[in-house]
Amino acid sequence: MFLKNYLSLSVFFLSFSLLAQTPSIKKSPMLEEAAPQTVGMSAERLGRIDEMCKEAINQQQVPGIVALVARNGKIVYYKAFGTADAKTNKSLKRDAIFRIASQTKAITSTGLMMLWEQGKFQLDDPISKYIPEFENPQILDTLYPDGTYKTIPAENTITIRRLLTHTSGLGYGQIDGDPRFKTIFEDAGIVDAFTTTPTVLKENIEKLAKLPLHFNPGEKWSYSEGIDVAGRLIEILSGMPLDEYLRTRIFEPLGMTDTYFYLPKSKEDRLVAVQTFQDDKWENMKSDFFDANYPIKGAKTFFSGGAGLSSTALDYATFLQMYLNHGELNGVRLLSRTTVDVILSNQIGDIWAGSGSYHGLAFSVVDSLGAEMGGKGSAHTFEWGGYFNTQYFADPGENLIGIILKQTSGATNDQTAWEFRQIILSSIDD
Numbered sequence: 219m220f221l222k223n224y225l226s227l228s229v230f231f232l233s234f235s236l237l238a239q240t241p242s243i244k245k246s247p248m249l250e251e252a253a254p255q256t257v258g259m260s261a262e263r264l265g266r267i268d269e270m271c272k273e274a275i276n277q278q279q280v281p282g283i284v285a286l287v288a289r290n291g292k293i294v295y296y297k298a299f300g301t302a303d304a305k306t307n308k309s310l311k312r313d314a315i316f317r318i319a320s321q322t323k324a325i326t327s328t329g330l331m332m333l334w335e336q337g338k339f340q341l342d343d344p345i346s347k348y349i350p351e352f353e354n355p356q357i358l359d360t361l362y363p364d365g366t367y368k369t370i371p372a373e374n375t376i377t378i379r380r381l382l383t384h385t386s387g388l389g390y391g392q393i394d395g396d397p398r399f400k401t402i403f404e405d406a407g408i409v410d411a412f413t414t415t416p417t418v419l420k421e422n423i424e425k426l427a428k429l430p431l432h433f434n435p436g437e438k439w440s441y442s443e444g445i446d447v448a449g450r451l452i453e454i455l456s457g458m459p460l461d462e463y464l465r466t467r468i469f470e471p472l473g474m475t476d477t478y479f480y481l482p483k484s485k486e487d488r489l490v491a492v493q494t495f496q497d498d499k500w501e502n503m504k505s506d507f508f509d510a511n512y513p514i515k516g517a518k519t520f521f522s523g524g525a526g527l528s529s530t531a532l533d534y535a536t537f538l539q540m541y542l543n544h545g546e547l548n549g550v551r552l553l554s555r556t557t558v559d560v561i562l563s564n565q566i567g568d569i570w571a572g573s574g575s576y577h578g579l580a581f582s583v584v585d586s587l588g589a590e591m592g593g594k595g596s597a598h599t600f601e602w603g604g605y606f607n608t609q610y611f612a613d614p615g616e617n618l619i620g621i622i623l624k625q626t627s628g629a630t631n632d633q634t635a636w637e638f639r640q641i642i643l644s645s646i647d648d
Contacts, residue, residue, distance in 0.1 A: 237466075237467065238329075238332035238333060238335070238336065238467045238552070239332070239467055239468075239471045239550050239551060239552045240550075240551050241549060241550065241551070242546045242549055242550060242551035244543070244546045244549070244551075245546075245548065245549035246291060246539075246543040246546055246547055246548065246549075247291055247548065248473060248536070248547065248548050249288055249291060249292070249293055249532070249535055249536055249539055250291075250292065250293065251292070251293045251294075251296065252292035252293065252294060253294070254294040254295070254645070255647075256292065257289040257290040257292045257294060258289065258290075258646060258647055258648025259287075259289055259294050259645050259646060259647055259648075260645045260646075260647040261294075263641065263644060263645035263647070264287065264294065264295045264641070264642070264645045266641045266645075267285055267287075267295060267297070267638065267641055267642075268297070268299075270634060270637050270638065270641060271283045271285060271297075271299040271300075271634070272299060274632065274633065274634050275299055275300045277631075278495065278499075278500070279630055279631055279632040279633060279634065280300065280607070280624045280626060280630065280632050280634065281300050281301050281304065281493045281500040281624075281625075281626070282298070282299060282300030282301050282302055282310035282490070282624065282625070283298070283299045283300055283310070283622060283623070283624055283634065284297070284298045284299075284310060284312050284314055284316070284530075284531045284621075284622070284623045285297055285298075285299075285531070285620075285621070285622045285623075285638060286312075286531040286532065286535050286619070286620070286621045286622075287618075287619065287620055287621075287642050287645075288535055288539065288618070288619040289616065289617055289618045289619070289646075290617045291539060291542075291543075291617070293532075293535070296312055296531070296532070297312060298310045298311050298312040298314065301500075302314055302490045302491065302625075303490070303491040303502065304491065304493050304499075304500045304501050304502045305491070305502050310490065311488070312531065312532075313476070313488065313530055313532070314488055314489075314490050314530065314623075315476055315481065315485060315488045315489045315490065315513075315528050315529065315530055316489075316490050316528060316529065316530070316531075316606065316608060316623045316624075316625050317489075317490075317492065317510075317513060317527075317528050317604070317605075317606050317625065318527050318528060318529045318534065318604045318606075318608055318623075319411065319525045319604030319605035319606050319608070320524065320525050320602060320603065320604045320605055321527070321529070321534065321602060321603065321604045321608060321610065322445075322522065322523065322524060322525050322526055322527040322604075323445040323523070323524050323525070323580070323602065324537075324580040324581055324602060325464060325468060325477075325527065325537065326445050326448055326449050326452070326460070326464070326523035326524065327382050327445060327448060327561075327579055327580035328468065328537075328552065328553065328561075328580055329452050329460075329463060329464055329467060329468060330378075330382070330448050330451060330452050331553060331557055331561060331579060331580070332467060332468075332552060332553065333452065333455050333456060334557070335553065335554060335557055338455045339378060339451075339455065340378075341377065341378050341379040341382075341579075342377045342378070342379055343377060343378055344375040344376065344377055345375075345376050345377065345378060345381060345386075345447060345451070346375065346376070348451055348454050348455070349423065349424070349427060349447070349450065349451070349454070351423075351424050351427035351428060352376055352427045354371065355371075355372040355375065355376055355387070355431055355435065356369035356370065356371060356372060356430045356431065357369060357370050357371070357372050357387065357430055357431045357432070357433060357434065358398065358399075358402070358430035358431065358432065361398040361401065361402065365401060365402075365405050367398075367402065367430060369430045372387065372431060372434050372435060373434050374434050374435040374436050374437070375435060376388070376431075376435045377435070377436075378448070378451070379565060379579070380435050380436055380444070381444035381445070381447050381448050381451075382444065382445070382448060382565070382579045382580070383439070383444075383565045383566050383577050383578075383579065384439050384440060384441055384442050384444055384577065385435065385436050385437070385438065385439055385440075385566055385569065386431070386435050386442060386444045386447075387431030387432045387433045387434065387435045387437075387438075387440065387442075388426070388431060388432070388440075388442035388443055388444050388447070389402070389403065389429070389431070389432055389440070389442055389443070390403075390410060390440075390441055390442050390443055391403030391404070391408055391410040391443075392404075392410050392507045393410065393441070393605070394440075394441075395440065395441070396432065399432070402429055402430070403429070406425050406426075406428070406429055407425065408422060408425055408426055408429070408443075409422050409520060409522070410443070410507070410508070410525075411446075411508070411522045411524060411525035411526065411605070412508040412509070412512040412520075412522065412525065412526065413508065413509070413512060413516070413517075413520050414509045414511065414512050414515055414516020414517060414518075415516065415517060415520075416517035416519055417517070417519065417520050418519050418520060418521075419446065419449060419450050419453065419460060419520060419521050419522070419523070420450060420453070422446070422520070423446065423447055423450040426443060426446075426447070438569065439566060439569045439570065439577065443524055444524075445523050445524035446522055446523050446524040446525075447523075448523055449521060449522070449523020449524070450523070452523070459521065460479075460521040460523055461478075461479045461480075461521045467552075468537075468552065469533075471550045471552065472536050472537060472540060472547055472548075472550070472552070473536060473548070474529070474533040474536055474537060475533070476488075476529060476530045476532070476533050477527055477528070477529040477530070477533045477534075478513070478527065478528055478529075479513070479518075479521050479522075479526045479527060479528075480512075480513055480514070480518040481513050481514050481528060486514045489513060489514060489528065490625040491503070491510075491625065492510045492606055492625050492626065492627050493625060493626055493627075494626065494627050494628045495626070495628065495630055503627050506627060510627075512526075513528045525604075525605065531621045531623055534610060534621055535619050535621055538610065538612040538619050538621075539612075539619065540552060540553075541558060541562075541600070541612060541614075542612055542614055542617055542619070544558050545557065545558045560579065561578050561579040561580050561581075562578045562581070562583055562598060562600055562614075563578055564576040564577075564578070564583070564585075565577060565578050565579055572587070573588075574587045574588025574591050574594065575588050578600065580600075581600035581601060581602055582600065582601050582602055583598060583599070583600045583601075584596070584597055584598065584599040584600075584601070585597055593636065593639060593640050593643070594611075594639070595611060595613040595615070595616070595618070595639070595643060596613050596614070596615030596616055597615065598613075598614050598615065599611055599612065599613040599614070599615070600612055600614075603635070605627075606624070606625050606626065606627060607624040607625065607626045607627075607630075607632060608621075608622070608623045608624060608625075609621075609622050609635045609638070610622075611639060616643075616646060618642065618643075618646075620638060620639055620642045622634060622635065622638045
């Protein structure tokens with residue numbers, strides 16, 4: 219009997235060891251709602267978020283908002299305001315699903331670092347070791363009127379570390395700061411982030427690898443498709459499509475039941491419409507450089523590691539809480555505490571010096587100068603946002619999470635991102 223039980227236990231732990239996540243000796247509880255005062259927060263001050271959201275909607279800064287605040291593993295504020303769809307005027311619910319766009323990056327980077335923990339690669343490996351098309355990188359010198367261009371050889375290689383920190387020199391097409399790259403990406407047929415067409419990540423990355431860079435890898439910072447390349451690397455190293463890897467290695471272990479590249483039919487009605495402000499009113503967006511219906515229509519074959527996911531405030535808070543717990547949640551360990559420390563450390567040297575932040579391996583991180591400037595949180599607070607006007611931060615010093623989700627495209631006078639964080643930080647009452 220003892221032998222049978224021992225063998226069963228051994229098989230269980232062996233099967234778990236083949237996965238990126240493992241059982242943990244810690245068992246931090248899942249997020250649950252609690253009164254603010256139980257975790258040292260002022261209910262009255264958090265109530266200012268209500269006023270902020272209502273005012274922002276009345277002033278037509280945004281059509282709707284879902285806001286969530288958690289401290290010490292307890293959700294102390296979680297509300298929805300406004301509308302989810304300009305056409306139907308449907309009220310926004312707090313479990314609404316939003317296109318989180320670049321908030322995908324931290325999840326993909328986490329997935330890759332889980333493979334790093336298994337010894338699948340070293341951070342300073344050249345990406346060409348795994349994707350040979352990236353050998354002999356070239357830097358853009360001149361773009362000619364006919365769309366052809368002249369390049370010069372890069373002195374450095376694109377490493378995995380440089381992909382994760384946006385110091386690879388790669389570009390980003392439609393949203394690139396250098397308009398030349400918009401032309402080059404369009405001519406090459408590069409998918410920036412979202413598509414309803416029948417293409418796959420492998421094809422996109424192999425085309426991207428042939429294009430010129432902004433600069434010598436490692437010398438500067440430029441927002442790029444580097445995390446899409448990281449997503450393709452996950453597929454190569456794990457032998458799984460990116461959507462399956464993230465689902466089985468991160469979403470299911472953490473209980474993130476509403477996070478997808480493409481929504482199941484049963485959840486499509488919870489997707490918030492992307493709205494634009496036109497002719498003095500909010501309207502559902504009709505077109506841009508992408509089809510806004512990509513999470514529910516089209517081929518559903520392209521998994522953008524840099525921008526493709528849709529999710530909820532609760533699911534994303536769950537992901538951030540895992541980080542605040544040093545890589546563990548509910549008895550499941552995704553990352554070692556030591557790996558979390560590496561991810562949140564300065565990985566770009568002096569490139570952002572004096573800005574109040576640095577870039578780690580998954581997030582922008584507030585440094586001591588940024589903390590002293592005020593309104594950003596403690597040093598080591600990590601943060602980012604998404605193209606459709608979503609923002610988050612997590613403050614390890616205060617064990618505090620703030621997530622504010624909106625769904626707009628185009629210029630607005632939205633002030634809620636900074637106001638939200640400032641209200642939360644001023645609500646600490648311990």
